[in-house]
Amino acid sequence: MRNVLTLADKELRSYFSSPIAYVIIGLFALLFGYFYYAYLYIFIRSSAEMMQGGGRAPNINQQMIASVLQNSAVIILFVMPMITMRTYSEEKRSGTIELLLTSPVTDVQIILGKFFGAMGLYVAMLAVTVLYIAILFWFGNPEWRPIAAGYLGLLLMGGCFISVGLLISSLTKNQIVAGILTFTVFLMLWIINWIGESSGPTTREILNYLSITEHFNDFARGVIDTKHLIYYLSFITFGLFLTAKSVDSERWRG
Amino acid sequence: MIEVHHLTKRYGRVTAVDDVSFRVERGEILGFLGPNGAGKTTTMRILTGYMPATDGRATVAGYDIFDKPIDAKKRIGYLPETPPLYPDMTVREYLDFVARLKGVPSKEKKERVTSVMARTHVADMADRHCGKLSKGYRQRVGLAQAIIHNPEVLILDEPTAGLDPKQIIETRELIRGLGGDHTIVLSTHILPEVAQTCQRVVIINKGRVVAVDTPDNLTARLKGAETMYVQVDSGGADAAPVLSALPGVVRVAPSEQRGTLAGYEVESERGRDVRRELARSIVNRGWGLLELRPMRMSLEEVFLQVTTEEIPEETPTDPGAQGSMDPRTEGEVPVA
Ligand SMILES: Nc1ncnc2c1ncn2[C@@H]1O[C@H](COP(=O)(O)OP(=O)(O)OP(=O)(O)O)[C@@H](O)[C@H]1O
Ligand SMILES: [Mg+2]
Numbered sequence: 001m002r003n004v005l006t007l008a009d010k011e012l013r014s015y016f017s018s019p020i021a022y023v024i025i026g027l028f029a030l031l032f033g034y035f036y037y038a039y040l041y042i043f044i045r046s047s048a049e050m051m052q053g054g055g056r057a058p059n060i061n062q063q064m065i066a067s068v069l070q071n072s073a074v075i076i077l078f079v080m081p082m083i084t085m086r087t088y089s090e091e092k093r094s095g096t097i098e099l100l101l102t103s104p105v106t107d108v109q110i111i112l113g114k115f116f117g118a119m120g121l122y123v124a125m126l127a128v129t130v131l132y133i134a135i136l137f138w139f140g141n142p143e144w145r146p147i148a149a150g151y152l153g154l155l156l157m158g159g160c161f162i163s164v165g166l167l168i169s170s171l172t173k174n175q176i177v178a179g180i181l182t183f184t185v186f187l188m189l190w191i192i193n194w195i196g197e198s199s200g201p202t203t204r205e206i207l208n209y210l211s212i213t214e215h216f217n218d219f220a221r222g223v224i225d226t227k228h229l230i231y232y233l234s235f236i237t238f239g240l241f242l243t244a245k246s247v248d249s250e251r252w253r254g
Numbered sequence: 255m256i257e258v259h260h261l262t263k264r265y266g267r268v269t270a271v272d273d274v275s276f277r278v279e280r281g282e283i284l285g286f287l288g289p290n291g292a293g294k295t296t297t298m299r300i301l302t303g304y305m306p307a308t309d310g311r312a313t314v315a316g317y318d319i320f321d322k323p324i325d326a327k328k329r330i331g332y333l334p335e336t337p338p339l340y341p342d343m344t345v346r347e348y349l350d351f352v353a354r355l356k357g358v359p360s361k362e363k364k365e366r367v368t369s370v371m372a373r374t375h376v377a378d379m380a381d382r383h384c385g386k387l388s389k390g391y392r393q394r395v396g397l398a399q400a401i402i403h404n405p406e407v408l409i410l411d412e413p414t415a416g417l418d419p420k421q422i423i424e425t426r427e428l429i430r431g432l433g434g435d436h437t438i439v440l441s442t443h444i445l446p447e448v449a450q451t452c453q454r455v456v457i458i459n460k461g462r463v464v465a466v467d468t469p470d471n472l473t474a475r476l477k478g479a480e481t482m483y484v485q486v487d488s489g490g491a492d493a494a495p496v497l498s499a500l501p502g503v504v505r506v507a508p509s510e511q512r513g514t515l516a517g518y519e520v521e522s523e524r525g526r527d528v529r530r531e532l533a534r535s536i537v538n539r540g541w542g543l544l545e546l547r548p549m550r551m552s553l554e555e556v557f558l559q560v561t562t563e564e565i566p567e568e569t570p571t572d573p574g575a576q577g578s579m580d581p582r583t584e585g586e587v588p589v590a
Contacts, residue, residue: 002354003355006351006354010351013342014340014343017342017343094336094338094339094340094341095337095338096339096340098299098336098338099332099338099399100355101303101304102304102334103352104327104355105355106324251304251305251306252305
């Protein structure tokens with residue numbers, strides 16, 4: 001555990017000692033802010049209309065926050081390759097992997113260190129967006145539980161992306177190649193359910209199941225379904241497991 | 255302290271290390287010598303647990319590096335061929351990280367970092383980013399990280415590569431100082447370095463061990479007959495016929511002539527010391543004996559001889575046994 005912390009701490013520091021962390025956080029905050037503003041605008045207008053018509057005020061959780069979170073899932077998909085692309089590639093290119101692999105730590109500890117390091121940066125990204133959401137509490141009274149569920153979903157979905165990103169980064173010495181490959185794979189995992197729409201029911205079922213973002217929809221609506229929870233957790237575990245295999249086979253090849 | 259048994263490493267069809275065995279005793283400094291591509295780095299990477307061997311066994315500090323890697327790695331300090339530095343960290347941050355990674359208790363950490371920086375002369379760069387260091391300083395920081403957890407075994411891949419002459423001397427002194435408490439294996443291309451720092455040498459060529467001995471024995475053992483260098487002032491006369499007439503002398507070759515001074519290389523029968531006879535006959539003739547010393551083959555010559563020698567007699571079966579062309583690997587189980 002101590003080793004995992006040491007390694008995660010090193011990863012986090014390396015993100016923040018180069019501009020990359022600030023660029024990523026800034027970019028994400030900006031894009032999130034855009035969707036936030038857009039949906040808030042729509043929400044205010046539609047609620048004003050509904051109030052005028054004598055109806056009840058619409059639910060801000062369902063009408064606005066859920067949509068913002070769903071859209072941020074797509075932003076994350078674009079931003080995440082920048083976080084994971086250099087995790088292994090750079091260590092392999094610069095030879096620092098030789099330090100890690102000859103230190104008294106296991107491969108799994110190294111992988112978990114990198115995973116939690118990337119998660120740390122991801123949490124920092126999400127933390128900025130929590131500020132936006134907090135403003136809503138200032139002016140209205142949204143329910144906090146669905147929001148918490150949404151963020152739990154974001155965390156888990158991000159964890160899946162990170163585990164895939166680590167795996168791809170462990171396959172190449174070139175971080176640009178790793179970044180592009182990761183991005184391609186993320187896109188595929190995202191659009192897979194569009195392909196599903198136009199195919200038979202069984203195929204659609206399977207493709208929807210494989211799509212990482214599809215499983216986020218319930219979380220965004222504030223529902224924690226164990227089905228999705230298990231899906232995400234197994235996905236992360238499997239991704240990290242494959243990364244461990246990749247690192248180990250790299251060892252044998254030399 | 256280190257035991258290597260029949261270690262073999264193949265990269266696909268390239269045999270980088272071929273049935274290598276040797277031992278290093280506690281406190282000993284062993285030099286690992288060989289031309290480019292001989293398999294030095296590969297052997298060291300196996301010993302440090304960076305990669306597994308295709309075949310064979312290695313024990314470091316009493317732990318099998320394949321079965322008990324964590325226990326073994328705790329006791330090994332390793333300086334890879336390229337110092338494994340993180341460019342974004344300062345030297346102090348980096349050493350602090352390595353100390354934690356190697357399991358130095360947090361109470362001792364700060365003190366270890368400071369003392370190691372002083373020992374390797376990097377204290378003046380403590381707050382400089384590793385990416386902005388010169389090659390020599392990188393090498394020193396690399397050495398600093400190798401000794402940070404005070405390991406029993408040090409494995410140093412070309413520790414003096416890229417250093418200035420003053421630093422080379424300081425680093426050799428540092429390494430010699432570490433010997434005794436630590437068991438050290440170091441690789442190098444610089445032959446005098448081996449003679450100066452190492453108690454024993456393993457010469458490796460094309461993945462095979464071709465000689466293991468002390469530097470002195472190697473230089474003495476490998477020449478066929480004993481050769482003396484004699485310098486005489488014979489007043490212009492040729493001393494060669496006189497010297498070759500002496501009993502036990504096999505051959506006399508004039509080496510240089512300056513005025514009335516003449517130098518000769520005198521080869522004698524093996525195991526026979528002809529120095530007394532040489533001296534007596536020269537002095538008896540009224541000539542001046544200016545110099546008389548045994549000529550040793552330099553380590554360079556030894557090195558060239560053992561690494562360019564034809565296939566050793568023990569393996570007459572495969573005249574083509576050179577790296578990837580090794581016919582014995584053909585038809586065997588393919589290795590991933
Ligand atoms: N990762 C690798 N994949 C394939 N072949 C390799 C690999 N690493 C080394 N080799 C080969 O193994 C052989 C031994 O290489 P090694 O690096 O151990 O030599 P060395 O003695 O350290 O040489 P140098 O003095 O140049 O550092 C060489 O023929 C090399 O080409
Ligand atoms: Mg080498």
